[in-house]
Amino acid sequence: MSLEENNLLKVEDLRVYYRTRSNPVKAVDGVSFIVKRGEIFGVVGESGCGKSTLAGAILRLIEPPAYINGGRVLLKDLNLLEADEETLNKVRWKEIALVPQSAMNALNPVMKIFDQIKDVIIDHKCNFSEKEIREKSKEIMDKLMLPSYVLNAYPCQLSGGMRQRALLLLSFILNPSLVIADEPTSAVDVITQRKILEFLDIQKREYGTSIMLITHDIAVAAEIADRIMVMYAGKTLEIGDTSKVFENPLHPYTKALMEAVPILGIKKEVKGLSGLPPDLRAPPTGCRFSPRCKCLSEKCKLEEPELLEVEDGHFVSCHIYK
Amino acid sequence: MGLPYIVRRSIVYVLSLFGGLLINFLAPRLVPGNPLQTRLMELQRMGVRVAGKEFIEKYMRIFGLDQPAHIQFINYLSSIFQGNLGVSITRFPAEVKDVIAAHLPWTLGLLFSSYFICFFVGVILGALVGWKSTKMRNIVLMIFIVLSQMQYYTIAMSLIYLFAFLFPIFPTGSAYSLGAKYETIFHQLADIIWHAFLPALSIILIGIGGWSLAARGLMVSVKGEDYLLLAKAKGLSNRRKFLYYGLKNTLLPQVTDLAITLGFVVAGSILVEVIFRYPGMGFVLYRAILALDYPLIQGIALMYVFGVTTAGFLIDLTYPLIDPRVRYE
Amino acid sequence: MNMANVKYTLKRLSINIRNIKENSYILAGLCLLISIVLFAFIGILITPYDPVKIGSVPSDLPPSFNHLLGTDSLGRDLFTQLCFGTLTSLQIGFLAGIIGFFIALIVAFVGGYYGGTLDSILTILTEVFLTTPTLVILIIIASVVERVEIPIMATIIAAFAWAWPSKTIRAQVLSLKERGFIYLSKLSGLSGLEIIFKHMIPNILPFLGSYFAVVVSAAMLSEVGLEVLGLGPRHTITLGMMLHWAMMHAAVTRNLIWWWLPPCIMLFLIFLSLFLIQRGLDIIANPRLKGE
Numbered sequence: 001m002s003l004e005e006n007n008l009l010k011v012e013d014l015r016v017y018y019r020t021r022s023n024p025v026k027a028v029d030g031v032s033f034i035v036k037r038g039e040i041f042g043v044v045g046e047s048g049c050g051k052s053t054l055a056g057a058i059l060r061l062i063e064p065p066a067y068i069n070g071g072r073v074l075l076k077d078l079n080l081l082e083a084d085e086e087t088l089n090k091v092r093w094k095e096i097a098l099v100p101q102s103a104m105n106a107l108n109p110v111m112k113i114f115d116q117i118k119d120v121i122i123d124h125k126c127n128f129s130e131k132e133i134r135e136k137s138k139e140i141m142d143k144l145m146l147p148s149y150v151l152n153a154y155p156c157q158l159s160g161g162m163r164q165r166a167l168l169l170l171s172f173i174l175n176p177s178l179v180i181a182d183e184p185t186s187a188v189d190v191i192t193q194r195k196i197l198e199f200l201d202i203q204k205r206e207y208g209t210s211i212m213l214i215t216h217d218i219a220v221a222a223e224i225a226d227r228i229m230v231m232y233a234g235k236t237l238e239i240g241d242t243s244k245v246f247e248n249p250l251h252p253y254t255k256a257l258m259e260a261v262p263i264l265g266i267k268k269e270v271k272g273l274s275g276l277p278p279d280l281r282a283p284p285t286g287c288r289f290s291p292r293c294k295c296l297s298e299k300c301k302l303e304e305p306e307l308l309e310v311e312d313g314h315f316v317s318c319h320i321y322k
Numbered sequence: 323m324g325l326p327y328i329v330r331r332s333i334v335y336v337l338s339l340f341g342g343l344l345i346n347f348l349a350p351r352l353v354p355g356n357p358l359q360t361r362l363m364e365l366q367r368m369g370v371r372v373a374g375k376e377f378i379e380k381y382m383r384i385f386g387l388d389q390p391a392h393i394q395f396i397n398y399l400s401s402i403f404q405g406n407l408g409v410s411i412t413r414f415p416a417e418v419k420d421v422i423a424a425h426l427p428w429t430l431g432l433l434f435s436s437y438f439i440c441f442f443v444g445v446i447l448g449a450l451v452g453w454k455s456t457k458m459r460n461i462v463l464m465i466f467i468v469l470s471q472m473q474y475y476t477i478a479m480s481l482i483y484l485f486a487f488l489f490p491i492f493p494t495g496s497a498y499s500l501g502a503k504y505e506t507i508f509h510q511l512a513d514i515i516w517h518a519f520l521p522a523l524s525i526i527l528i529g530i531g532g533w534s535l536a537a538r539g540l541m542v543s544v545k546g547e548d549y550l551l552l553a554k555a556k557g558l559s560n561r562r563k564f565l566y567y568g569l570k571n572t573l574l575p576q577v578t579d580l581a582i583t584l585g586f587v588v589a590g591s592i593l594v595e596v597i598f599r600y601p602g603m604g605f606v607l608y609r610a611i612l613a614l615d616y617p618l619i620q621g622i623a624l625m626y627v628f629g630v631t632t633a634g635f636l637i638d639l640t641y642p643l644i645d646p647r648v649r650y651e
Numbered sequence: 652m653n654m655a656n657v658k659y660t661l662k663r664l665s666i667n668i669r670n671i672k673e674n675s676y677i678l679a680g681l682c683l684l685i686s687i688v689l690f691a692f693i694g695i696l697i698t699p700y701d702p703v704k705i706g707s708v709p710s711d712l713p714p715s716f717n718h719l720l721g722t723d724s725l726g727r728d729l730f731t732q733l734c735f736g737t738l739t740s741l742q743i744g745f746l747a748g749i750i751g752f753f754i755a756l757i758v759a760f761v762g763g764y765y766g767g768t769l770d771s772i773l774t775i776l777t778e779v780f781l782t783t784p785t786l787v788i789l790i791i792i793a794s795v796v797e798r799v800e801i802p803i804m805a806t807i808i809a810a811f812a813w814a815w816p817s818k819t820i821r822a823q824v825l826s827l828k829e830r831g832f833i834y835l836s837k838l839s840g841l842s843g844l845e846i847i848f849k850h851m852i853p854n855i856l857p858f859l860g861s862y863f864a865v866v867v868s869a870a871m872l873s874e875v876g877l878e879v880l881g882l883g884p885r886h887t888i889t890l891g892m893m894l895h896w897a898m899m900h901a902a903v904t905r906n907l908i909w910w911w912l913p914p915c916i917m918l919f920l921i922f923l924s925l926f927l928i929q930r931g932l933d934i935i936a937n938p939r940l941k942g943e
Contacts, residue, residue, distance in 0.1 A: 092557030105548040154646035476915040589786035
C-alpha cells in the first residue's frame with residue numbers, strides 16, 4: 001500500500017500509552033497525519049499534549065513504561081511499527097533523524113563530537129573518508145554558525161546552544177528525508193533561535209528535506225512551517241496550511257492559542273485559556289477539549305468528533321463543523 | 323579539576339607519607355623499653371651470631387638514640403630520603419633496602435596482574451549484566467558476589483586444598499620451582515605463571531564481586547540517559563552502543579575507585595603471599611614479624627605505605643586526563 | 652527532656668522497630684548473628700577443655716565424639732577453640748567498632764555541622780587516614796606492643812577504622828544541614844548540640860546503623876588480618892589466631908581440614924550476618940534500593 005508520490009510519511013491512528021499502577025496514560029490516542037516531501041510540518045501543542053511521545057514513537061524509540069497500542073507509521077511502503085530491528089536500524093537516521101528535546105545530555109559525554117558523527121556514518125555503511133566527513137560537517141556548521149573547534153571538542157566544553165546546534169549538525173549529516181526536530185528552539189536564546197530556524201528553512205529549500213517541527217510556541221511554527229497540526233491531550237484538533245490556519249482558525253482551541261500570543265506593536269488584550277489539560281488516565285468522554293470550550297453543544301460531551309476536511313487541505317476535529 | 327584539587331590531593335599525600343614515617347619512628351620509642359635492644363639481647367642470649375656490639379653501635383649511630391628526640395627524627399628522615407632503611411637483624415648484614423629490592427618484583431607482579439584483571443573482568447561482567455540482564459549473566463554475577471563476601475584467607479586456603487592438594491594441579495606455594503633448570507625463557511615464564519596462578523586467582527575471585535556490583539548499578543543508570551536513547555535513534559550497531567556509549571561511561575567513573583580499594587587489596591595480597599609462601603614483600607614481612615626483625619618490619623611497612631599512597635595519588639592525578647567531563651569542568 | 656521529646660523519640664523508635672520486623676535482611680542477619688553467639692556460648696559451657704593450654708590433650712586427633720572437631724598440633728581441642736575464639740573475635744570486633752564509630756560520629760558531626768577551617772582540617776585528616784593502608788600501619792604498631800591484649804588491640808584497630816564511616820556520615824550531615832527543619836531549629840535558638848542530638852541523629856538512625864555494621868565488619872577484617880599474621884592476643888584464642896596456628900603447622904597440606912575450615916566458615920557467617928544487617932538498614936534508609 002504505497003503512498004502518493006508527494007507524501008513522505010503517513011501516520012495512521014497512532015496510539016501510545018504509558019503503563020501506570022492504575023489506568024494507562026493515553027499520551028497519544030489516535031493521531032493521524034501526513035508529512036509531505038520537502039515541507040516543514042509544524043506540530044503545536046501545550047506541554048503534555050503528547051508531541052514528544054509522538055516523535056519517539058515514529059522511530060520506535062518508545063521504552064517501558066510506554067508502549068505502542070496501535071496504529072501505523074508508513075514510510076513509503078514500510079510500516080515502521082512492524083519492521084524488524086535490522087530494517088528499522090537502516091531507516092533510523094538515514095531516512096528519518098531526530099533532534100531530541102533536551103540537548104544537555106543527548107550527546108555522549110566521553111566522545112568527541114567528530115567521533116559521534118563518524119560512528120553513525122560508519123554504522124550506516126556510507127564510505128566517506130575522514131576528510132569528506134570533515135568537509136561536509138564544516139558546510140553545515142557554517143550554516144549553523146558553529147566554530148570549527150566544535151568538531152574536536154567534547155560536549156562538556158560546549159554551551160547549551162552549541163550542543164543544540166551540534167545535534168542539528170548530527171541529524172543532517174546523512175541527508176535524511178525527514179528530520180524530526182523536538183523543540184529545537186526552546187532552550188536557547190533568541191539569536192540562536194533565529195539561526196536555527198533559518199537553517200531549517202535553508203535545508204528544506206536546498207536539499208528538499210522534510211522537517212517535522214515540534215514546538216509549544218505557535219509563533220515559531222508560524223515562522224517557517226508550511227503546514228501545521230494542533231495537538232491537545234493526545235488528539236489532533238486541527239491540520240492545515242499555516243496561512244489558512246492562522247487566517248481562519250477553525251477549532252476553538254486554535255482560536256484561543258492565537259488570542260494568547262501578544263503581537264508586537266498592536267495593543268490587544270491577551271487572553272489566556274482557563275482550566276487545565278485533562279488527566280490522560282481518565283480523559284473526558286466526548287471531545288477532550290469540551291471542559292474548557294466556550295461553545296458547547298450536548299454532543300461535545302458525549303461523542304468524540306472526527307477529523308474532517310472543511311476546506312481544501314484544512315482538517316478540524318470539532319462538532320461545530322458538520 | 324583545578325588547582326585546589328591538586329593542592330588538596332598533594333597535601334593529603336604528603337601528610338600520609340609523613341604519618342607513616344612518624345608512626346614508624348614513634349612506634350618502637352613509645353613502648354616502654356627499647357624493643358630493638360631487648361630483641362638483640364634475646365638473640366644474643368640464644369647464641370645467634372648477630373655481631374653484637376658493632377651492630378648495636380651502628381644502630382645507635384643510625385638512630386642517634388643518644389640524641390634528643392627531634393634530632394633523632396630529623397636524622398631518621400634524612401636517612402630515609404637517602405634510601406637507607408637500616409639493616410635487617412635476621413639477615414644481617416643484608417640491608418633492608420636490598421631485601422626489599424629482591425622481593426618487591428614478586429609482589430608487584432602478583433598485585434598488578436591480579437588487580438587489573440579483577441578490575442576489568444569485574445567491570446565488564448557488571449556492565450554486561452546491567453546492559454542485558456539474562457538468567458545466565460545474573461547467576462554468574464551472584465556467584466561472584468557470594469565469593470566476594472569470603473575473605474582472602476578462606477579462598478586462599480580453599481584453593482590450595484582443592485587444587486594443590488586434592489587435585490594436585492597447581493603447586494602449593496612459592497613463586498617458582500626450586501632448583502629447576504629451564505630450557506628456555508618460555509619454560510621459566512610458564513613455571514612462574516603456574517606458581518602464580520592460585521595466588522592471583524585468590525585475589526581476583528574476591529575482587530570481581532565488588533566491581534561487578536558497582537558496574538551494574540552504573541550501567542543501569544547510564545542506560546536511562548538521553549545519549550543512549552539518541553544512540554538508538556542513530557541506528558547504531560549493538561556492539562557500538564554497548565562499548566562506546568554504555569561501557570565507556572561505566573568504566574571511566576570507576577577508575578577513581580581503583581585508588582580507594584588499593585589499600586584493601588594490598589592487605590589481602592599480604593595474606594595471600596603468606597598463605598602461599600609466595601616470596602613477595604608480604605611473606606618476608608610475615609617472617610620478619612615472627613622473628614621480630616624490627617628494621618625489616620618497618621622498612622617493608624614503609625615501602626607499602628609509600629607504594630599505596632603514591633599509586634593512589636598518581637591515579638587521582640591522571641584520572642582527569644582520561645575523563646573529559648572532569649578535565650573540562 | 653520533656654514529654655513531647657520522649658514521645659517523639661519513642662515514636663521514631665517504634666517506626667524503626669516495625670521496619671526491622673518487615674525487613675527480612677535485617678531479621679536474617681540478626682538471627683544469624685545471634686545464633687552464632689548462642690552456639691559459641693553453649694559450646695563454652697559444655698566443653699571441658701582448655702582452649703589455650705598447650706598439650707592438654709593429645710595432638711592431631713581427627714574429629715570424634717570426645718573431640719567434635721579433633722585437636723590441633725599443639726594439643727588443644729579444636730571445638731573449644733572455635734567457641735572461645737568466636738566470642739573473643741566478636742568481642743574485639745565490636746569493641747573496636749564501637750570505639751571507631753564514636754570517633755567517626757564526633758569527627759563527622761563536628762566537622763560537618765560547624766564547618767569552616769575546623770572542617771577542612773578534619774576532612775584532610777580523614778582523607779589521610781583513608782589513603783594510608785590500614786593493615787600495614789597496624790602491623791607497625793602491633794609488632795612493637797609487647798603484650799597484645801584485647802582492649803589494646805581493639806583501640807589500635809579502632810584508631811584506623813573510623814575514617815570511612817566518618818566520611819559518609821559527614822556527607823549525610825551536610826545534606827541534613829540544608830533541610831528546612833534544621834534551619835528552623837537554628838532560627839528558634841536551639842544550640843548546636845541540641846540540634847545534633849534531637850533532630851539530626853534521629854533522622855538518620857538507619858544510616859547510622861548501617862554504617863555501624865560496616866565499621867564492625869571493617870574492624871573484624873583488620874583484626875583477623877593482624878591475627879593471621881601472628882599479631883593477635885597471645886594468651887587467649889581467636890578465630891584469626893586459629894588460622895595462624897593452622898598455617899604455621901601447614902594444616903592445609905596435611906589434610907587437617909577440621910582445623911582450618913571451621914574458623915573460615917565461622918568468619919564467613921559472621922561477615923555474612925553483618926552484611927545482611929547492613930544491607931537491610933541500607934534499604935530502610937534508602938527505600939529506592941528495594942527494587943534491586
